[in-house]
Amino acid sequence: MVNKVLGLTAADQASLLRIAILGLISLVAIGSRLYSVIRFESVIHEFDPWFNYRTTRYLVDHGFDKFWNWFDETAWYPLGRVVGGTLYPGIMVTSATIYNALHLINIPVDIRNVCVFLAPAFSALTAIATYHLGKEVKNATAGLLAAAFIGVAPGYISRSVAGSYDNEGIAIFLLVFTFFLWLRSVRLGSALYGALTAISYFYMVSAWGGYVFIINLIPLHVFALLAMGRFSNRLYVAYSTFYVIGTLASMQIPFVGFQPTFTSEHMAALGTFGLIQLVAFASFARTLVPENHFRTLLRGAVVSLFVVGLSGLVLLTMSGVIAPWTGRFYSLWDTGYAKIHIPIIASVSEHQPTAWPNFFFDLNMLIWLLPAGIYFSFSELSDNHVFLILYSIFAAYFASVMVRLILTLTPIVCVLAGVAMAHVFETYLNLRDVPAAAQLKAKATPDVVAATDAVKSLVDAVSDDTAIEDTDSASGHKKDGKRGKGAKKNAAKAVEPTSADGAATSSTQPSVPTSKELSPALKRFYALFPKFVVMTCFMFLLCMFQWHCSWITSTAYSSPSVVLSSRGPDGSHLIIDDFREAYYWLRKNTKPEAKVLSWWDYGYQLAGMADRTTLVDNNTWNNTHIATVGKIMASDEDTAYELARHHDVDYVLVVFGAMLGYSGDDINKFLWMVRIAQGVYPDDVKEEEFYNSQGQYAISDDASPAMKNSLMHKLSYYRFADVMGGQGFDRVRKQKLPTSVTLDNFEEAYTTENWMVRIYKVKDLDNLGRSHHAASKF
C-alpha cells in the first residue's frame, strides 16, 4: 500500500482513530460527571441512592444469601420490609462484584467510592454501546457522533453524576446495549445474539423497573414488521430465542416473579410470541398446500384466532387472572388519572408533564436533529430503522407525559441525531468529488446530463436485479414477461446506443475549456466554499452543544442535595451541611433502637446515615402508613401525641427552610401530606381547613386554626421567632412569623446550625399522670 503511516494501512488507521476517539469520548463522559465530587466530596446523593448504598453495604458485609433473605425490621416500623424480595438487585450486585474483584487484586478501595463512581463508569460503557448501536443502524461516523452526544447529553447526566447511585445509572447502559444486541440479532437472524439480548435483558430486569419499556418495545417492533409483511426466518429466530430465554430469566428476580405470565404490561410480548409462531406456521404451511386452499385456510384461521384470543383476554382480565395495569402505568396513558386517584404519585415533581424548555434544557440541538433523523430513517426503512422510529415515537410520548422519562428518550435522540449529523458530515466533508464535479459542471450541457443519468441507470440495472422494474428503460420490457437476466441484458442494450458515447466523453475527456477560464485553484475554492461554510456552522453548533451541556451539568445537575452550597455576600463558597449534622447527631446521641418519625422523603437518608428505625421511607409501598404519618403531622398536638405514642415514636424530625430560604422544606410539602392523609382519613383531615379565610396558604398569625394547631406548624416554628427577633420573617414563604407557638407534648432535642433540620423528642408520660399542658403550666 502507498498510504502507510507508521506501518498501518488506511483501514487500520481508521480503526485506531475510532478507538482513540471512543476512549476520549469515554473520558469526557466520565469527566463531566465529576463536578459534584470536585465541588463537594465523594458522597452519595439525594434519597433513593442512600437505600441502594445501604443495601450494597449489607451485601458486601453479609454475603449474597443473607442479602437475598434480608428482612429489614428497621424500616416501615412496625411492619418491616422484605428487602430481598422488593428490590431490583442489579446495581448492588454490580458494585459488590466490582468491589470484590478490586479487593481480589489487592486494591483496597472503599465500597462508598465504588458506589459513587459507578454511574460515571457506566456512562462510558453507555457511550460505547451507543457507538455500536449507531454503527448497527448506519455506520461508524453516526456511531461516534451518537456516542459523543450521549456522553455529554444533560438528559442522561441528570441521572448519572458521580454519587447519584441509582438504578438508572446502569440501566441506561443496559437499555442501549440490549437494543443494540436485538438489532444485530434481527439483522443476522442469529440465535446467539438473540440469547445475548435475553441475557442483557435479564441484567436490565435485575436493575430497573424500566425494563417494561424493553419488553413492550421489542414485541412492538416484531409486530410492526409482521404488519408490514416483513416476516423472515431471521426475525423468527431472533424473537423466539429472546422471548423464551429472556422471560424465563426475568422470572428469577423475586420482585418480578410470575408477573410476566399474568400482568398486562407483559401481555404484548406474550401475544406477539404467539403471533409469530402462527405466522411462521402459516409460511411453512404455504410451502405444502396449494395457493387457493391456503387462502381459505388462512382467512378462517385469522378470524377464529382473533375472536378466541380477544374474548379470552377480556375474560381473563375481567375475572382477575390477568392483573390490571398498575397505577403508575395508568398515569402514563390517562394523564388525569394520577391527579384524581393517586396523590402520592402526583406529589412527586418528577412525575409531572414536561414543558418544552425542559426538552431544550436536556437535549439542546439534538431535539431538532431528531425529526431529521426520523426522516432519514424513513427514507431507508430497513428492519432496524423501523425499530428506531417506533422507539422515538413511544419515548417522545412518555417523555412528554413524565419529566423523568426524558431519560429513556435521550438514547434514541442521540442515535438519530448522530445519524442526521453523519449525513451532513458525509455530504459536506467529502472533498474528494469536488474537482470532478466542478469540471463536470463546467460543461454541464443537457446532453451530458442525460448521458450521465443513463449511465447511472445502466449501473443500477447491472448491479441490482430488482431495480430493473423501476428504471424507465426496463419498464417496456417488463410487459414482455421477461425477468431476471434476460431483462437485464435488454436493459443494458436499451441504454447502450444513447449513452455509450456521452459516457465515454464525459469520463475520459472531462474538461473542455470554456471561454472564461478560471484558474484551477479559484475553481476549487468556489466548489469548496459552501462546504466550508456549512462545516464551520455545524462545528460551531457542536461546540455550542458541548458548552451548553457542561454548563447545565455544572449548574443544575451536580448538587448532591444532601450537602447544599450557597454564596456568601462576598461571593465566597459556603457549604451547608445540616442534614448530615442532624443525622449524625441522631446516630451518636440516641438509643440504637429509637424510632424516628419523619416525612417519607427522608426515610432512606435516616436509615442510611442515622441508622435508626423509620416509620415510612421512599419505597412508598404502603399508602395507609404514609397517610398515618401525614395525619400525625396535620393533627393538633394532643391527637398527634397520642398517635405518636401508639406508634412507639421516640423522635420527630422536620426539615425547615425558613432561615436559609430553602424552599424544599416540610412546610411547602405539607399540603401534600394533608392531601395524602385526607385520602385515607377523610373525616379527620380536610385540605380546605388549612387555607385561611382568604383562601391562602398562610403560616403567620392569619393562618387558619387547623394550620396553627397542626404539629408540623408547631414543630417548624417553635421558638423560631426568638432567634429571628420580633420582626422575624419566613424567607421561603415571604410572610411574617407567627408570634406565639407553644409546645407541650414534645421537647426540642436538637436543631442544626442553620435550623434546617429540627429534631424533637416525644415526651414520656407525666410521672404524676397529668397532661403535659397542665404539667408545663405548673
Next chain:
Amino acid sequence: MRLLAALGALSFAGQLLLSCGIVGAQSLSELQILVKKDSDSLARLDIDTFVKNVVPESKSYAVVVQLTALSPKYKCEPCIKLDKTLRAVARGWNRHGDKDRIIFASMDVDDGEELFHKMKIEQIPRLMVFPAGAGPHALANASPREMTIKEETMTPVGMSAKLGLLLGVEIKPDVPVDYSKYLKSILAVQAAGVGAYLAYKFVNLRMLGRNLWAIATIMFVLLMTSGFMWNKINDPPYMGQTKSGEVALFVPTNNQQFAVETQIVAVTYAVCALCIVILVRHAPKIQSADQRTFVTLVFVLVLMLMFSYLNSVFRLKMPGYPFKLLLE
C-alpha cells in the same frame, strides 16, 4: 373559611329572625310549592323564604342551596356551570328520592342582594347545606356548612356523592344521555371504515404509505417534544399579556408555558430539521454550481437564524443562561 361563613350566616339569621318576629314557623310545603314551580325541581328562594324555611335548625328536612348570580350581566361562568350541575342533581332527587327529606334550592343575588351583603359573601357561587335538626333524618350537628367547589364537585356524579356522604343518603343525579356523542362516534367509525376501504381499493398504499407515515410520525414527535402534553394536562392560556398590555408569547419561567409556545417551538424545530434534510438530500443534487452554492448558504443561514431564535427564547425562559448566537 367554612366556619366563618357558617357563623356569619347563623348570626345574621338570628338577627333577621328577631327583627322580623318570625320564630319557628318554617314550613316544608312552602318550599315544595316552589320546587314544583321549577321544571328542574330547584326551588327559587327570596330573602323571606330563605330566612324562614332554610336557616332554622329545628326543621325536619335538609336544604341544599346555591348562592349564585345567574343573570347574564354578571358574566359568572362558574355560576352557570354549578347551576347546571345542581339542576341535574335536583332532577334526579325529584325522580328517585324522598321529597320530604331534601330540598334543592337556589338563591340568586337579584332576589336577595341585601342578604348577600349581610352574610358578607364576596365570592360566588357558593353551595351551602342546611341539614335537618329535627325529625327522623336529623344530623347530630345541624349547623349549616359549605361545600367547597372543586373540579369533582362540579360534575353531577361527584356532587351527588359528596352530598350523599354528608346527608347519609344515596342521591342519584339525572344526567341526560348525550346521544349525539354516540351518534358521532358511530359515524366516525363508519367514516373511518369507508375511508379505509376506499384507500385500500384505490390508493397504492405502498407508495403513499411511507410518506404519510413519515409525516405523521415526525409531526407527532414534534408535538410531543415541544410540550403538547403539558398543555393538554395543565390547560394554560393561549397567550399572555405583559404589564404594559402588550401580547406576551412566552412565559419567562422554565417550567411554565403558554399554548402558543408549543406551536412556535414545534414550527422552529420543524424548520431546523427541514434545513438539514434539504442540505443533505436536495442541495447537493442541484446541477448549477452557483445555484447550489446559493441554496446551500441560504439554508445554512436559515438554520443558524432559527437556532439563534430558539436560543434567545430559551434565554428569556431561563435567565442566566450564558450562551447566545446571532440574536440577543
